Amino acid sequence: MDGDCAWREAVVYQIYPRSFNDSDSDGIGDLRGIVERxxxxxxxxxxxxxxxxxYDSPQVDNGYDIRDYRSIHDAYGTMADWTALRDALHERxxxxxxxxxxxxxxxxxxxxxxxxxxxxxxxxxxVWEPGEPDEPPNNWESLFGGSAWTYDETRAAWYLHLFDExxxxxxxxxxxxxDDVSELMNWWLERGIDGFRLDVINLLSKPAGLPDGxxxxxxxxxxxxxxxxxxxxxxxxxxxxxxxxxxxxxxxxTFDVTPAEARRYVVEDGLDMVFPFEHMDxxxxxxxxxxxxxxxxxxxxxxxxxxxxxxxDGWIGLYLSNHDxxxxxxxxxxxxxxxxxxxxxxxxxxTLRGTPFVYQGQELGMTNPRFESIDEYRDPATVLRVxxxxxxxxxxxxxxxxxxxxxxxxxxxxxxxxxxxxxxTGFTDGTPWxxxxxxxxxxxxxxxxxxxxxxxxxxxxxxxxxxxHPVLVHGRYEPIAPDDPNVFAYRRLADDxxxxxxxxxxFTDGRRDLLEIDGExxxxxxxxxxxxxxxxxxxxxxxxxxxxxxxxxxxxxxxPGSVALRPYEARIYRLATE
Ligand code: GLC
Numbered sequence: 218m219d220g221d222c223a224w225r226e227a228v229v230y231q232i233y234p235r236s237f238n239d240s241d242s243d244g245i246g247d248l249r250g251i252v253e254r255x256x257x258x259x260x261x262x263x264x265x266x267x268x269x270x271x272y273d274s275p276q277v278d279n280g281y282d283i284r285d286y287r288s289i290h291d292a293y294g295t296m297a298d299w300t301a302l303r304d305a306l307h308e309r310x311x312x313x314x315x316x317x318x319x320x321x322x323x324x325x326x327x328x329x330x331x332x333x334x335x336x337x338x339x340x341x342x343x344v345w346e347p348g349e350p351d352e353p354p355n356n357w358e359s360l361f362g363g364s365a366w367t368y369d370e371t372r373a374a375w376y377l378h379l380f381d382e383x384x385x386x387x388x389x390x391x392x393x394x395x396d397d398v399s400e401l402m403n404w405w406l407e408r409g410i411d412g413f414r415l416d417v418i419n420l421l422s423k424p425a426g427l428p429d430g431x432x433x434x435x436x437x438x439x440x441x442x443x444x445x446x447x448x449x450x451x452x453x454x455x456x457x458x459x460x461x462x463x464x465x466x467x468x469x470x471t472f473d474v475t476p477a478e479a480r481r482y483v484v485e486d487g488l489d490m491v492f493p494f495e496h497m498d499x500x501x502x503x504x505x506x507x508x509x510x511x512x513x514x515x516x517x518x519x520x521x522x523x524x525x526x527x528x529x530d531g532w533i534g535l536y537l538s539n540h541d542x543x544x545x546x547x548x549x550x551x552x553x554x555x556x557x558x559x560x561x562x563x564x565x566x567x568t569l570r571g572t573p574f575v576y577q578g579q580e581l582g583m584t585n586p587r588f589e590s591i592d593e594y595r596d597p598a599t600v601l602r603v604x605x606x607x608x609x610x611x612x613x614x615x616x617x618x619x620x621x622x623x624x625x626x627x628x629x630x631x632x633x634x635x636x637x638x639x640x641x642t643g644f645t646d647g648t649p650w651x652x653x654x655x656x657x658x659x660x661x662x663x664x665x666x667x668x669x670x671x672x673x674x675x676x677x678x679x680x681x682x683x684x685x686h687p688v689l690v691h692g693r694y695e696p697i698a699p700d701d702p703n704v705f706a707y708r709r710l711a712d713d714x715x716x717x718x719x720x721x722x723x724f725t726d727g728r729r730d731l732l733e734i735d736g737e738x739x740x741x742x743x744x745x746x747x748x749x750x751x752x753x754x755x756x757x758x759x760x761x762x763x764x765x766x767x768x769x770x771x772x773x774x775x776x777p778g779s780v781a782l783r784p785y786e787a788r789i790y791r792l793a794t795e
Pocket of ligand 1: 278281282318380416417470540541
């Protein structure tokens with residue numbers, strides 16, 4: 218892919234190797250397992266694979282705790298297996314983006330071992346603070362819960378960890394840390410990778426003096442370490458030293474980023490795109506990590522509109538799920554209408570301005586599993602939080618918060634990919650490292666490949682439609698009937714007004730007639746947007762509105778004078794332009 222903007226047209230597929238495909242029956246997915254499935258990815262039509270970390274690691278956080286950036290985790294295979302995967306992807310014109318976590322390393326990384334011993338060259342590689350063992354340097358909280366500080370007896374000092382205590386934060390003020398990171402990134406580029414997904418990249422800069430955070434904030438200290446004082450300098454330095462070339466794709470994971478900061482990363486600092494987080498909060502309640510809020514379509518509309526324009530000429534990654542989030546159908550859709558809501562949400566994702574990211578299994582409409590006991594969970598963030606809640610007396614037993622944990626846990630996304638109705642989903646011949654979702658006999662690749670009406674077949678069509686209509690990639694976003702509580706509709710308009718597309722999504726399990734929405738607006742509103750929406754929906758009745766895609770087949774309810782959307786129906790129309 219050449220040129221600065223080529224990544225914008227791509228569709229990215231995220232692979233969580235541990236749960237994708239196991240080639241050697243140890244119950245853990247691996248690189249050879251992915252190689253066995255590259256034809257599946259090619260048939261789906263994706264352009265880029267983002268591989269979550271496969272580096273050598275003690276696997277405290279499934280590989281985000283890196284022990285050696287230049288070798289492969291044993292259970293995943295060898296460097297030769299990695300090379301085979303790279304080649305298999307490249308032969309099919311699929312690019313490979315590696316996930317890089319450089320906010321922290323594993324506590325077993327050689328740098329930390331030497332730093333902890335006080336080795337002169339590595340003393341300042343991590344964020345160490347002197348102090349008494351019973352008084353942490355400040356009140357910052359880890360994103361996994363509890364204090365962000367651990368006292369180390371060997372060095373007789375505190376070290377900072379924004380995640381698990383076995384994942385100490387690197388000290389980016391130290392020039393040698395920045396040298397080493399640039400070097401290892403270039404080392405991977407020399408091995409023929411096509412880009413990086415930069416893990417929590419906006420957390421690298423911690424302010425001098427490490428001031429206390431606001432205890433009322435949802436994560437104490439986040440106000441200081443999210444988009445910290447020198448962060449843009451660090452990212453620009455990486456750009457200059459590593460990814461200045463046009464054809465290196467860079468995606469920043471920017472935790473809780475504001476629109477203004479996001480714009481700086483992509484417009485000024487040279488990242489190709491960042492991931493917004495705001496839409497992942499619409500169902501989060503205000504009282505603690507397990508709180509679930511009822512969300513309304515108005516919330517999603519507001520966030521979408523903000524982020525469709527937030528970064529100006531810059532770019533965002535579009536996603537509704539990943540390895541840290543619950544499954545999108547269970548969260549924003551409706552399991553009772555699994556196929557309909559999965560395809561409707563996919564339509565939303567693929568028709569916005571940005572690059573769509575598909576997380577493994579999303580293209581099948583995979584749902585959250587239901588775990589009964591805390592022993593079934595594997596995610597350290599989930600397990601630590603629950604343990605802490607029991608220890609502090611916030612809860613007496615897991616059962617009290619089981620429903621909330623079942624809703625939020627990152628393990629929802631980490632159950633094995635569902636390949637077939639064979640035992641263990643066809644993922645492994647061994648015992649899977651985490652329980653499989655019980656619905657695999659119905660929801661699996663083999664079955665969905667054989668049906669034109671499946672979620673999987675719809676994703677293939679959607680990928681084709683997006684590729685055939687650049688306005689869906691580059692066009693301006695314009696909401697239609699923004700106040701309607703049930704239907705999410707918008708237009709995408711090419712700059713030269715050559716092409717116009719209208720998208721209408723029914724977010725409810727009821728029937729919604731678009732022309733009635735028009736009528737209501739006609740009576741109740743004289744606003745400019747009201748006028749635009751009337752004109753837009755009215756145009757659907759005319760013969761020159763071409764239906765590009767819908768997630769239902771045609772039926773008798775398509776009578777003239779009505780454009781009735783069935784439960785979770787999604788349609789994409791191409792409108793005639795003057
Ligand atoms: C990112 C990853 C997440 C990981 C964390 C720490 O948010 O997506 O899985 O736990 O960073 O590396």
